[in-house]
């Protein structure tokens with residue numbers, strides 16, 4: 001599957017960037033045409049970090065002895081042996097499949113060869129202005145995702161912000177799979193007046209004002225309105241660390257600089273909300289398999305069904 005792993009703007013044209021994703025050191029750079037490449041961040045020669053090197057004519061140059069790599073991870077030049085020397089194929093490092101979409105770099109991490117294209121929300125077009133922040137949490141990937149699928153935590157964690165009103169009783173929630181990779185879910189929380197939480201099937205046909213959408217494996221949006229969205233990408237750094245890219249999309253005035261300013265200001269509030277989450281989520285024990293879930297956790301259960309089917313990801317998380 002395609003994983004969003006990095007914001008496009010973090011890969012510059014003039015120099016490489018080194019990151020850790022899925023516990024691996026990866027270096028990314030753009031060639032002359034702006035196309036992004038990603039290879040293992042260690043020189044095949046004596047294991048210097050390639051991300052400390054330079055981009056020269058679209059190739060990545062090791063800072064140690066000037067070995068030059070192409071996007072397939074192959075050494076094309078060993079300066080000490082001369083420009084005319086033909087470098088044997090064994091001088092190569094692992095290359096990763098990456099593509100760019102929606103202002104993110106996506107990497108193939110899954111069973112088999114890359115298939116299809118990364119998916120983003122089709123209803124977020126270029127008319128939206130966007131603000132973006134990122135931070136790394138000390139939690140495994142599923143913990144970061146599931147926090148955003150959790151409708152029961154709102155009146156507790158976000159008592160003073162988005163969870164105001166003491167609506168602790170969680171009807172449903174209703175989860176609707178759109179296709180094999182994406183689902184939406186609706187929130188029907190209400191004040192507890194002694195009633196019992198309704199089952200999802202009792203709510204069939206109802207759609208709440210607030211709806212959330214998830215695209216497996218790591219893209220989420222809070223569909224606040226046609227013109228306002230909060231989007232998150234959850235990026236596995238190591239088994240225990242997850243980077244969250246949070247975006248605030250807005251299409252308020254249609255005047256771009258103004259919309260951008262509003263997005264930036266609005267992001268401050270989103271950051272407060274995110275940090276309310278972080279305070280609690282980072283206390284969770286890492287292993288999701290020990291959890292005892294209840295009806296209100298339905299979106300989390302649906303996510304897990306899909307997660308457990310991905311061999312390579314399961315191996316990374318639990319292996």
Ligand SMILES: [Fe+2]
Pocket residue numbers: 147153157158273277
């Ligand atoms: Fe939250």
